[in-house]
Amino acid sequence: MLLLALETSGEVRxxxxxxxxxxxxxxxxxxxxxxxxxxxxxxxxVATAALAEAGVTAAQLDAVAATQGPGLPxxxxxxxxxxxxxxxxxxxxxxxxxxxxxxxxxxxxxxTPPRARFDQFQPNVSLIVSGGHTMLVHVxxxxxxxxxxxxxxxxxxxxxDKAGKLxxxxxxxxxxxDRLAEKGNPKAYDFPRPLLxxxxxxxxxxxxxxxxRYFLRDHPTLLEHNExxxxxxxxxxxxxxxxxVQKTLRAxxxxxxxxxxxxxxxxxxxxxxxxxxRACERNxxxxxxxxxxxxxxxxxxxxxLAERKLRHGGITTLYDEEIAPGLQLA
Ligand code: KG4
Ligand code: ZN
Numbered sequence: 001m002l003l004l005a006l007e008t009s010g011e012v013r014x015x016x017x018x019x020x021x022x023x024x025x026x027x028x029x030x031x032x033x034x035x036x037x038x039x040x041x042x043x044x045x046v047a048t049a050a051l052a053e054a055g056v057t058a059a060q061l062d063a064v065a066a067t068q069g070p071g072l073p074x075x076x077x078x079x080x081x082x083x084x085x086x087x088x089x090x091x092x093x094x095x096x097x098x099x100x101x102x103x104x105x106x107x108x109x110x111x112t113p114p115r116a117r118f119d120q121f122q123p124n125v126s127l128i129v130s131g132g133h134t135m136l137v138h139v140x141x142x143x144x145x146x147x148x149x150x151x152x153x154x155x156x157x158x159x160x161d162k163a164g165k166l167x168x169x170x171x172x173x174x175x176x177x178d179r180l181a182e183k184g185n186p187k188a189y190d191f192p193r194p195l196l197x198x199x200x201x202x203x204x205x206x207x208x209x210x211x212x213r214y215f216l217r218d219h220p221t222l223l224e225h226n227e228x229x230x231x232x233x234x235x236x237x238x239x240x241x242x243x244x245v246q247k248t249l250r251a252x253x254x255x256x257x258x259x260x261x262x263x264x265x266x267x268x269x270x271x272x273x274x275x276x277x278r279a280c281e282r283n284x285x286x287x288x289x290x291x292x293x294x295x296x297x298x299x300x301x302x303x304x305l306a307e308r309k310l311r312h313g314g315i316t317t318l319y320d321e322e323i324a325p326g327l328q329l330a
Pocket of ligand 2: 103264
């Protein structure tokens with residue numbers, strides 16, 4: 001995916017997504033070399049289209065930002081180096097952005113046209129949940145955060161995708177399971193809720209995946225009937241969602257914040273959205289879920305965070321700094 005957004009005082013002027021999901025679906029996952037080539041091929045046309053939609057010329061930009069890490073090195077390299085080159089050519093500041101830190105701000109972007117609502121900002125516990133990451137972060141203030149915990153093995157989205165693969169569903173299986181689960185009974189089959197009762201804020205999903213594998217080995221015919229397939233999807237989804245919701249709410253309660261936010265591809269999941277809403281209402285927490293279109297990786301969150309960094313102390317990145325594929329959020 002290659003993305004580009006432009007914003008002025010919190011307003012997203014253009015947001016383009018060039019998805020490669022179809023191409024990677026053929027291989028059952030992302031192929032790094034192909035991703036990099038596609039990014040390169042798409043960079044100029046997408047950048048040109050975004051500038052046209054925003055109604056500005058490159059010379060009118062105040063700064064250029066790109067994701068520095070973490071992520072696939074080959075994919076990061078294209079966007080980051082191209083961003084640095086453009087900033088250098090335009091003699092504008094360049095801002096390298098931490099992928100996960102940017103996710104913390106996407107739940108605050110809403111409306112048409114999308115705008116960052118920082119006037120509503122309040123300290124929160126943020127759940128970042130996607131195919132590559134699952135983590136809880138305490139966001140004490142704008143640009144001030146502390147990681148509480150993360151997955152010690154598979155991410156939640158990875159668990160959806162691997163469970164789906166075992167069930168013979170296409171990649172990425174998360175949205176397919178979401179759809180099939182709608183008609184199923186979430187209590188039909190009892191799958192483990194890993195680390196649910198541990199007092200830390202960490203997650204683990206590989207054991208759940210293994211238990212699904214053994215369950216399917218012992219009950220292969222469940223996949224042959226729509227009704228049992230729906231029940232299976234609903235039960236797997238319920239196990240993942242319960243862990244995510246309960247651990248998020250527990251962290252928020254412990255830290256005495258009054259707000260929960262969530263972003264990342266898995267936040268598109270309707271059961272997760274509904275259960276988070278229910279739990280937050282019960283506990284009188286404000287809830288800010290990233291809008292469906294901004295749950296997945298997007299340039300709006302990168303641009304918004306870059307704008308905050310420039311505004312608060314003019315934090316910029318050198319033109320010759322390197323990508324950081326393994327960059328950890330502190
Ligand atoms: O944020 P994202 O687009 O990419 C990264 O992983 O960074 O997240 C993709 C993940 C995939 O694992 C996909 O299966 C999952 O998000 N996903 C969902 C849903 N939509 C996307 N999982 C469950 N239910 C969904 N509706
Ligand atoms: Zn992400």
